[in-house]
Every structure is written in C-alpha cells, then in structure tokens.
Amino acid sequence: MSSQLTTSRWRIYRRSWTGLWRKFARNRLGVIGLGLLVFFVLMALFGPFTAPYDPTSSSADILKPPSALHLLGTNEVGQDILSQVLYGAQASLIVGFAAAAISAVVGSLVGLIAGYYQGYAGDLLMRVTDVFLVLPALPLMVVLGAILGPTLFSIVIAIGLVGWTGTARLVRSQTLSVKQLAFVESSRASGARDYYIIFSHVVPNVIPVIFAQTVLVIANSILSAAVLTFLGLGNPSTITWGQMLEFAFTSGAVTSAWWYVMSPGLCIMLVVLSFSLVGYSLDEIFNPRTRKV
Amino acid sequence: MGIGYAVNKLIQTIATIFFVLTFNFLLFRILPGNPFALLFRGPGFSRALVNQLNAQFGLDQPLWLQYLKYLQNTLIGNFGISYTYRVPVLSILVPRLLNTVILLLTATAISLVVGIAMGLVSAWRRGGKTDFAFSTSTLLLYSMPTFWLGLILLFVGVIYFGLPVSGMISLNGELTNPFALSSIVDLSRHMVLPCLTLVLGLTGEYVLIMKGALLDVFTEDYMLTAKAKGISNSKLLRDHALRNAALPMTTLIAINIGLAVGGAIQTETIFSWPGIGLLTYQALLTRDYPVLQGCFLVVAIAVILMNFLADLLYGYLDPRIRTG
16 A cells, blocks of 8 residues: 555656656757756766866966867966866855755745744844845855855855845745645644644745745856855865966966966856756746746 | 835835944954954054054943944944054045946946847847847856956957056056046046946846836737827837836846946956955955955945935836835
C-alpha cells in the first residue's frame, strides 16, 4: 500500500517535471540562458582541473597579450589570466548563491508573516520592507561590508541583508491571494491551525514563485558582489572575477591591457545574463501576474 | 483632499529618515570589535581632539543619551572629524555632493530622454526588429557591471579619442573664471566618459519601464475607442498613451534614483570624478569611518527626499491617488 502510494506520487512529480520542462523549452531565450548557466556551473566545478597554470604563480611574462602560451594573456605580475578566470568561477558563483539564499530566507519569512498575519505585525514588517526598498542599495551594502571587514563572508551578508525586499513583497502578495482560496478557508473551518495552513497550503503554493524570484536575485547578487569586490571590499587573496578587475584597475593596467579587463568582465556579464534569462523564463511560467494569457 | 495625502507621505518620509539615522547610529556603535573607538579615535588624533569629540558625542554616557547627542549633532551637520583630512566631515561632503549632482542630473536627463524614446518605439513596434534590437541591447547592458562598462569606455576614450579620463577640470589650465567658455568646454570634455557610462548603465531600466507602462496603456479600452474615432497615430500616442504612461514612470524613476547613486559610485571611482561616490571609495580604502558614515547618511537622505518629491508629483498627476 505504501509503496503504491510512493509510486503514484513519483509519477505525479515526474509528470510535473516533464510538464515544466516542456513549458520551459518553449522559451528560446530561457533555454539559451540555461545552456550558458550549465556552462558556468561546469566551469566552477572543473575549472581548477582544466587550468593550464597555477593561477597564483607569477612569471616574467608581465602584461603579455593573448598568445599560444597564454591564451588570454597575463596580468601585471605575470599570472595566467585564463587560469585565473577558470579558478575565479567557483568563488564568484558561490558568493552569488549564498547571498541569494539569505535573501530568499529573509524575504520569504517576512513575506509569509506579513501576508498571513495582517495586523500590526504584518504592517510593521511591510513598513520596514518599504524603508529598505527606498534606501540606495549599493551605499547600504558598502557600509555593511566596510563594517564587517574585507572577506567573502561579509560580502555575502551585506548583499543578502539588502536584497530580500523584492522577494518579501512578492511572497506577501502571493500569500494574500492563496489565503483567500476556498480550500484554505475550508481547512480553517475544519479546525486547522495557522502553522498547518501555512506549511501545507500556503508554502507549497508560494514556493515556485520564490524559486523563480531567487534565480533573478542570484543574478543581482553576483553583479553586486563584483561591484563590492571592485570597490575593495573583497578578500584580495581569493580569486574572483571582480577581484581580477580590481587588480586591473588599481595596478593601472586598464589603459594598456584590454585582455586583462575583457575576460573577467565578459564572464560576469554572461553569468548574470544566464541567470536573468532563466529567471525571467521561470517567472513567466510560475508567476500568474506576469503569465501571458 | 490633497493635504491628507501629502501629510501622510511626509510622516512616512520622516519615519524613514529616523530609521536611517538609528540604523547609522547602531551600525557604527553596536557591532562587535569596532564601535565608537573607530569613529572618534582616528589614528594620530591628539589627546585634546579625542577629549573634545568624547564630550561632543557623549561617549562616556549611556547609549540612549549618546543617541540623543548623535541626533542633535547630525541635525546641526556635525558628522565628526575625518581621519585623513583632519577637518569636519561636512566641509568635505558639501562640495563633493554638488559635483555628484552635476554628473547625476546630466546623465539622468539624457538617459530619461533616450530611454523614453526607445521604450516608445519598442512598445509601438512590439515584436519587430527594432524592438528586438532594443530589448537585446537593454538586456546585455543590464547584465554588465557599470564599473566594467566604465573601464572599457576609459580604455576606448583614452586610446582612440584622447578624452580626459580623470577629474573634472584640467590641472594645467588654471581655473580663473568657472563661467568662461573655455572652462565650460573643459568641464564638458571631462564629463563625456563618466556621463556616457552612467547613461548606458541607466537607460536600459528606463526603456523597460517605459515599454511596460505603454504596453499596459495600449490594452486599455479608451485606446481602442480613440483609435476607432480615427485620430492620428501621433495624436493617439501623445494625448492618450504618453500621458497615462507618465504616471507609473514617475514612481519608478524615483525608485531608480537609488540605482543611479550606485552607478555614480562606480563611475566616479573609475574616472576620479570628485563627487560623493569617489569620496566613498577613498573613505573605504583609508578606512575613514566618519567620512564613510557621512557619505551614506547624505546619500540615503537625499534619495529618501527625492522619493518623497516623486510621491507628491504622482499625487499631483493622478487625482485618484490623492483622494483614495
């Protein structure tokens, strides 16, 4: 009996996954984005094994343009830029994921509570959200990052604590609409408690929206992390694409070595683009507000 | 009537400013490791200066009293003493703020005009080739870090166009009269690259907003009615579509002011434009906490006030908001 149940449940899941994929595959830009995204995830996983040089070992080849020896050239201390780009994928992606995870958790909690408990608590939470929405994000992150010190961890915290407002508003509006559905009302009428309703009715209905939103937040987080690192808030001994650009700028190599600036910047741009494309595509599928009729 | 709406918004604005002040106070005092020791005991400050700051900010007193003193000091513009410059923070902030306003206003004005025009064309010829080209370039520009865009423009500007890439004025040409034609030309030449960076960074957002707002308006019944009446396309756009699309534009532009400030920090850093953004960067490098705190406070309050103005404008433009 129980195995029968799991089989049928598995079938439902499998059907919904293939259904989701079919919907997703209809959006050409979303598929392109997914392809790019897979490429960068593979780069983060296997980059360090495929790098031709040790990214930290310097050589006498200082600021050499791309050649057969160094496919993407070398930097101001003679390190191989291709190897640095390959190594840099990991930290760049992890920072984006971690910061977006914080935003997702904070935003979802605030949104759920504010949407479910309308009253003083909900009002207060939404006011706080509005305040954060008005505040200029980058200066706020800069101040937080400066106080926490120049590490990847403080960058993650700074971005995560600033980037949750969009998610909170979205989750709140979704919670409000789910709450009014008939089956939630009948569940409440038959004596279900708040936490039961929240976790078995509201959360499952809101999770797809949170997922799509979080993919978009990852894109923004990676972008913000690059900016904060460029402004000198990163840990100089960790290789990230933002850190490479910071060194290019502070060493004064920008006006002579275009290859030093192009490759890490292109990586940031393409990885942000990939998450944005996938995020928009998922948003179109999951979010009834933006769904095309 | 309108008064109630305005008062309501004013109260919200004041509450937000208070929140920022409190946040600023707590951030630099409560966090472990580096409380006011950092703010008021800069390296190399004389004993007398430290004592003076201690008295001014009441550092030996309980936290709530410190908070009151902090509010009082902030209100009269006393943000402490800069570590690096050894002068009151406010005297550094004011001229820098002016330079940022010059850059931001110019860039915002240009990108608004360009963005509205591009959004208009995109919405009108939705699905066409122009729309596709605009949408793609918008998406690409949006994915670029502004500082990277600046670095590329710096490279191109210096190699191919010989444009000045640092500061606001040439150092050799001593500034005698800031309103002389030669100084204005000099300033404009210095502004080309930072302005272009900001415009490219900001326009995408405006294109998207404008296109979205117009597409919403296009589906309204009154647009169909107007078309059925047989009025010309240009009249339809000008009198019906643009007027109604202007409403969501005002609030979204206000929200984007925060974004523009973020872009300004990056742009000023790259082109050494002596504004608040460059000051923030320099304060970060030298760990000049009083200056950093002052920059954040000034920028945050400026953005909050701009949002307040946009809310008022929105209420003025849309009578439904005022009474509702």
